[in-house]
Amino acid sequence: MAGLTLCRGGTKICPVESNELTTQAQALRAAGRTPKQIARELGITRAVATNLVRGVAAARPKRVRxxxxxxxxxxxxxxxxxxxxxxxxxxxxxxxxxxxxxxxxxxxxxxxxxxxxxxxxxxxxxxxxxxxxxxxxxxxxxxxxxxxxxxxxxxxxxxxxxxxxxxxxxxxxxxxxxxxxxxxxxxxxxxxxxxxxxxxxxxxxxxxxxxxxxxxxxxxxxxxxxxxxxxxxxxxxxxxxxxxxxxxxxx
Incomplete structure (x- = not known):
């Protein structure tokens, strides 16, 4: 997430806090939460929540066929x-x-x-x-x-x-x-x-x-x-x- 500025309720989030949000989003997504629910629980926009979830998915190793x-x-x-x-x-x-x-x-x-x-x-x-x-x-x-x-x-x-x-x-x-x-x-x-x-x-x-x-x-x-x-x-x-x-x- 380096170089990406996220917003929580209109406020800019520093990279350190962005990493924390990624970890939290990962945990919530693993628990079955939707991006909309993740956004509500973390106090961020739905678009940001979606980007966090996608970022988590992209970081996972590719499954070999x-x-x-x-x-x-x-x-x-x-x-x-x-x-x-x-x-x-x-x-x-x-x-x-x-x-x-x-x-x-x-x-x-x-x-x-x-x-x-x-x-x-x-x-x-x-x-x-x-x-x-x-x-x-x-x-x-x-x-x-x-x-x-x-x-x-x-x-x-x-x-x-x-x-x-x-x-x-x-x-x-x-x-x-x-x-x-x-x-x-x-x-x-x-x-x-x-x-x-x-x-x-x-x-x-x-x-x-x-x-x-x-x-x-x-x-x-x-x-x-x-x-x-x-x-x-x-x-x-x-x-x-x-x-x-x-x-x-x-x-």
Whole structure:
């Protein structure tokens, strides 16, 4: 506020008192007061109160976007590309060389992205149904100590027979956002926690290089928390009977 002359009820305020007013305005604004209420409580004009609030806001450090945080790493479960077609596949979009039909991990892919966040690491995770439903589950941003994130990643993939593959962040975007777009076209929305985790993947620019569905055709594999009747009804409306495949567990 140096060099700025404020007025309290028509009286000039020196820089020292101006700094005190800034502190008071900051406290009142943090308490939820409007500029009009701040002006009344401090005995200043509303315009001055507004300038003080703006000055406080301008002095705060700029919040870094999640996608601007340094990337620690990105990992994806094996068999992620099983049954998918990839246009002009980049050389670093690797997967197991042998992809037997419906091997473990086919069509249901786990993905983790980790970014440095100060002295800690923030991790997000996604469970992606690449054949039908898109993002079925997501781990919202979770911050852990820098030394602990490798153990966190290991735990995330512990259900698989073998460890994950390190993947480029571009692959993570094309797989996750692309699967969400595909599921939307079939009538399905992503898990609610997808929206808080997605910014850590970076900005999405469709279309995806990946053609989703099992060999391009929707294929619903029932999971333990799925409602098969609802999903089949949705597929009947979106693509029509006979235009998708499914496996439903009889109880």
């Amino acid at each position: 999640p996608s601007e945080l340094p990337l620690v790493g990105c990992w994806i479960s094996r068999q992620w590309s099983n049954g998918l077609t990839i246009a002009q596949r980049p050389a670093d979009w690797i997967d197991d060389k042998k992809l037997p039909r419906m091997a473990m991990g086919a069509g249901l892919v786990s993905l983790v992205v980790a970014r440095a966040d100060g002295d800690a690491v923030t991790i997000c995770g996604f469970l992606v149904d690449t054949y039908c439903l898109g993002v079925k589950n997501a781990l919202p941003p979770t911050t852990t100590e820098a030394a602990a994130w490798p153990y966190f990643v290991d735990d995330y993939f512990q259900a698989y027979d073998s460890g994950p593959i390190e993947a480029p962040i571009e692959l993570a975007r094309h797989l996750t956002f692309g699967a969400v777009d595909y599921a939307h076209s079939l009538g399905f929305d992503p898990h609610r926690d997808f929206y808080s985790a997605a910014p850590y993947l970076g900005t999405w620019e469709p279309p995806s290089r990946i053609t989703f569905g099992l060999n391009g055709k929707p294929y619903f594999q029932q999971g333990p928390h799925d409602n098969p009747d609802r999903i089949v009804r949705t597929l009947n409306r979106s693509v029509g009977p006979g235009n998708y495949e499914f496996t439903i567990v009889s109880l």
